[in-house]
Amino acid sequence: MSTTAPAPAQTGTTLLDFSDVAMTFPDGTVALHEVDLTVDRGEFVSVVGPSGCGKSTLLRIASGLETASAGTASVRTRRIGYVFQDATLLPWRSVADNVELLAELNKQPKQLRKEKAKQAIELVGLTGFERHLPKQLSGGMRMRTSLARSLTLDPELFLFDEPFGALDEITRERLNDELLRLFVEQRFAGLFITHSVSEAVYLSTKVVVMSGRPGTVVRRFDVPFPMPRDPDIRFTPEFAELVGEVSHALREGHK
């Protein structure tokens, strides 16, 4: 484990608190309606919902890229990591230089950011690939690079917008395991958008189901499986049952 990893966060403190949040875009599109959502320290919350129900909008509000048109959206930390479906790497920069980018923009001293980048690269299992360019990496490795770049900021709250949606099944499962390991080690709070119900259940302490647009929360499920999780939990009847219940709620919310 990294020597500069943040101390394990206390559980219980609310880092993200959305109350009655609504979002209407200037063209009149109502994306979100009466959304209540919290993410506490120690929680990993996944959001599932039909396409276009406002999941990315929710994340963009959390990150400060958009402002809610009604309600209260409070984020009680400035250490926020953000990982998109597209790894958004600079093609002319090596893995190490891409990973350093956010720390560089945050004006961290050179020696410190090099050290942090090295540790983050190690954490995501990319040691040995520091000098590779993005075009020399697989999709999974590009996503690991993107994760490492955010890890250099020691995020307290990590926002994920369907980061593994474009990956094949095996790579996706492997990255799910890596992300769970990072969550257990680094203790950031997570808000994770996905279209995959089984991914949501496997990764999360809580799964939130949204309705079709305008999106609102229709169901919340606590995931009872303790952390760290054995990958084989995905093949147990208890896991299948919970995936079934969430899928059912998703279908109901879509009607």
Ligand SMILES: Nc1ncnc2c1ncn2[C@@H]1O[C@H](COP(=O)(O)OP(=O)(O)OP(=O)(O)O)[C@@H](O)[C@H]1O
């Ligand atoms: N800047 C914008 N101006 C107008 N409408 C927008 C804007 N951004 C998003 N929308 C609309 O808001 C709705 C919600 O979009 P959003 O991307 O948040 O949905 P989503 O649930 O993430 O979708 P998907 O699962 O397909 O990625 C959609 O109808 C989208 O067309």
